[in-house]
Amino acid sequence: MPSIKITYLNTQLKKLRDFVEGTLVPLRVDPVHINLVVVAVEEICCNAIEHSDHQQDHSKDFIHVTIRPHLEGSTARVDIEIKDSNKNHFNLANYDMPDISTIVQHRCNGGIGLILFKKIAENINFKREAEQNICNFSTRVPIEGVRGCESTSLPHS
Amino acid sequence: MQVLTTTQDDFYLLTLEGDLDAVSAINLDDAIESALKSQNKHLLIDCINLNYISSPGIGVFTSRxxxxxxxxxxLITFGLSTKVLKVFQILGLDKLLTIVPTLTDAQKLIANAEH
Structure with missing residues (x-):
């Protein structure tokens, strides 16, 4: 199954985006929805990079991303797993989500990525196993040229 | 990502090219900082060649x-591709920011504001 590992550097994000896009383009997923999947994956990885221990040597650590697409007629379900080795465990369920007008008013930009992620992703699960943080989620995306693809549920509110 | 600056009589124009992410957001923030110091009353952001945006890039728009x-x-933003516009729409930012399709539309808004 398609997977990639990146180091804890924001300069790796382009490589990550190219990987997600390169995995979904051959399946003829609608480009707007490919972009949303890219955004969701990048937001979680960006969060892992931002909250990594910057005093710690990460030269031998990686963020692992695995994508499992499942074609289901006019749509595909894309299951995604992201693993990082940060000591701090992040769980979206514990995060108090501000609304966008509050973010604009108070300049608390930190919440934007998580709002985006929550709007795009479904079946979100965060857990810690074997000293790793594991984020699983899925999205349902339309396949181009297949009737009924406009019925996709992504993104949701 | 590149940020190109153009100054006209009635507006200050920033043209974005490439991906606006955690690496490049600072480039846009610096460019807007310079634009604000110019004291021009209209700041236009050309997104025709903006290929991608994630939360750090969006954060520049919301904070500025x-x-x-x-x-x-x-602040008027124009030329967003469907995929970039979708990201703004998901957040509801299309209702908070002034977003128009083209530079001509942006110039019409400026003209209307001045009359």
Whole structure:
């Protein structure tokens, strides 16, 4: 199954985006929805990079991303797993989500990525196993040229 | 990502090219900082060649929106691709920011504001 590992550097994000896009383009997923999947994956990885221990040597650590697409007629379900080795465990369920007008008013930009992620992703699960943080989620995306693809549920509110 | 700056009589134009992410967001923030110092009352952001945006890039728009309002500078964004516009729409930012299809539309808004 398609997977990639990146180091804890924001300069790796382009490589990550190219990987997600390169995995979904051959399946003829609608480009707007490919972009949303890219955004969701990048937001979680960006969060892992931002909250990594910057005093710690990460030269031998990686963020692992695995994508499992499942074609289901006019749509595909894309299951995604992201693993990082940060000591701090992040769980979206514990995060108090501000609304966008509050973010604009108070300049608390930190919440934007998580709002985006929550709007795009479904079946979100965060857990810690074997000293790793594991984020699983899925999205349902339309396949181009297949009737009924406009019925996709992504993104949701 | 590249940010190109053009100054016209009635507006300050920033042209974005490439991906606006955690690496490049600072480039846009610096460019807007310079634009705010120019004291031009209209700041236009050309996104025709903006290929991608994630939360750090969006954060520049949201944080600078307040600055523009305080300085009475009209911030107008135009030329967003469908995929970039979708990201703004998901967040509801299409209702908070002034987003128009083309540079001509942006110039019409400026003209209307001046009459």
């Amino acid at each position: 929106l307040e600055d523009c309002e305080k300085l009475k500078i009209k």
